[in-house]
Amino acid sequence: MTVEYDPSVRQTRAQEAPMTPSTATVYRDVRPFGAGAPVDLVAVDGVLAERVPDGAVVETVEGGGRIALPGLVDAHIHPDKTAWGQPWYTRRPAAGLAEYVRGDVELHDWQRTPLADRAYGLLAHAVSRGTRAVRAHVDVAPAYGLEAVTGLAEARERLRSALDVQIVAFPQHGVRRAPGAGALLAEAAASGLVDAVGGLDPDGFDGVGVDGEGPAQLDQVFALAERHGLPVDVHLHDRGERGLAPLRDIAARTKAAGLQGRVVVSHAFCVPELSGRALEELAELLAGAGIGLTTVAPSAHQVLPFRQLLAAGVRVGLGSDGVRDSWSPFGNADMLHRAHLLGWTTDARTDRDLAECFDLAATGGAELIGLPAATLAPGSPADFFLVAGECLPQVVVDLPARDLVVKGGQVVARDGKFTG
């Protein structure tokens, strides 16, 4: 279905004004969250407004009674590794982090399209599916140098009017296991191109007990964060005490460095293993240290217990993780689909369950990465998308086409196609 949009013939002047008039875009006849009577959403200077300012040039976009939903946040994605838009890549069986990492290098060497172009293609696609912001984790390792950092920075620049992109430089190959990675991570942190510095399994994969050299990984990561005033986002796949001990360590380091609210742990597969009092105590510890968590809802036993965590005051975001990369042929950078998968893996049943899954992809992610929430209310960012449908829970289940995507008040995708 095509949405009417032709500002060249629909521009009108509300009334004459002496100064340069602002431009208001009125998205007519939309239903916020699929509830209540249709309304008009008015976007002025990138945010939603109560009404059209006097003297503004008005552009009108017909919503046709569609549901308006807040733009989504992909709190954890790896655009540097993707083969999205490339010829089909055949993967071999792999087990364990070291084999996956080797597979990353093989796929990287196989790629014929520059990293910046691949990342741009994937992220433009994400925009067309309603994503307003991403936190992009990119590999920093001797095998690639800083190619992923500079490539993502280039893609971010090309997408600057359509998508907020945060770049996390992280040592996928370890810093102790991969000689030279620590220096590259330091170079990335000092480059001015990254928004956060990351780590990876500081005990299990890159711990002082494994074959490696140099200071403990978390010593290096937190030192860089403090030196450059950067947030931290650490991948933590390890389970049991091997995951919980670094998690407690990260909490202690976060408080000691005064980094509360600026540290995230991704995946945290050791957390879903807990229940009862043990889960409550850990959630209290994380909330007290201001540590957020991200999940990609990979399975029923690995998805974070996000409701209990949110209730305890822990910020939780949702992400895509790898998209058609060496680790997996799956993934699509569609955060509405990811909210659907979150509902599937958590056995969502009620309308409230489904709405909470959506909210994690919208508000949860925004809070996690420090963006103002897009609430569709006046004063909030004019970041939203329109879909045909009945109500929000039905949309989470049925995944309708994203007919129109708006970022900063401007149309950035229409009928599933990125328009910039």
Ligand SMILES: [Zn+2]
């Ligand atoms: Zn990841």
